[in-house]
Amino acid sequence: MRSGRRLPWSAAALAGVLLVAAGALAMVALRGPSTPGTMNDRVRAVASMLRCPVCQNLSVADSPSRLAQQMRTTIAEELRAGRTPEQIRSGFSASYGEWILLAPPKRGIDLIAWLAPLFLVVGALGAGIAAVRRWTAGHTVGPHRDTVDVASASSLTTADRRLLERALRAAAEESE
Numbered sequence: 363m364r365s366g367r368r369l370p371w372s373a374a375a376l377a378g379v380l381l382v383a384a385g386a387l388a389m390v391a392l393r394g395p396s397t398p399g400t401m402n403d404r405v406r407a408v409a410s411m412l413r414c415p416v417c418q419n420l421s422v423a424d425s426p427s428r429l430a431q432q433m434r435t436t437i438a439e440e441l442r443a444g445r446t447p448e449q450i451r452s453g454f455s456a457s458y459g460e461w462i463l464l465a466p467p468k469r470g471i472d473l474i475a476w477l478a479p480l481f482l483v484v485g486a487l488g489a490g491i492a493a494v495r496r497w498t499a500g501h502t503v504g505p506h507r508d509t510v511d512v513a514s515a516s517s518l519t520t521a522d523r524r525l526l527e528r529a530l531r532a533a534a535e536e537s538e
Contacts, residue, residue, distance in 0.1 A: 405438045408447045413464050
């Protein structure tokens with residue numbers, strides 16, 4: 363019998379792969395999005411953050427409507443005039459309201475939309491860890507892994523206790 367517990371190689375390999383993936387995601391997140399180079403790329407970057415007022419399920423960058431074309435022209439003119447993408451989005455937001463923004467602002471009640479996925483992932487990881495600990499706690503290595511302390515089962519009636527003791531004795535005799 364082994365006295366210590368060791369992870370199987372598959373679990374160690376999975377842990378390694380998860381660490382490498384987490385590291386890669388962290389590097390991408392820290393680097394952030396690349397800045398667009400050409401004017402068309404800059405216009406598209408700003409327009410992709412705005413909802414088309416005509417076809418509301420598309421961004422201004424993707425919409426074929428005449429209003430979206432005019433909005434793209436306005437964005438290009440304002441970028442040439444030296445305004446920042448945030449200033450341009452703020453201008454459209456002031457004209458049309460915050461619903462024009464495809465991504466909700468990261469403040470106030472809209473902060474919930476940004477934090478909810480994080481809370482869900484942390485909660486799922488916590489539940490997964492708790493489930494694995496409960497599962498592994500009942501699977502110890504050794505001859506007494508299936509023993510039950512009948513005396514501590516205080517919620518059982520006398521008849522249930524006797525039935526449990528008989529079942530445990532029968533199981534022990536079968537395993538011998």
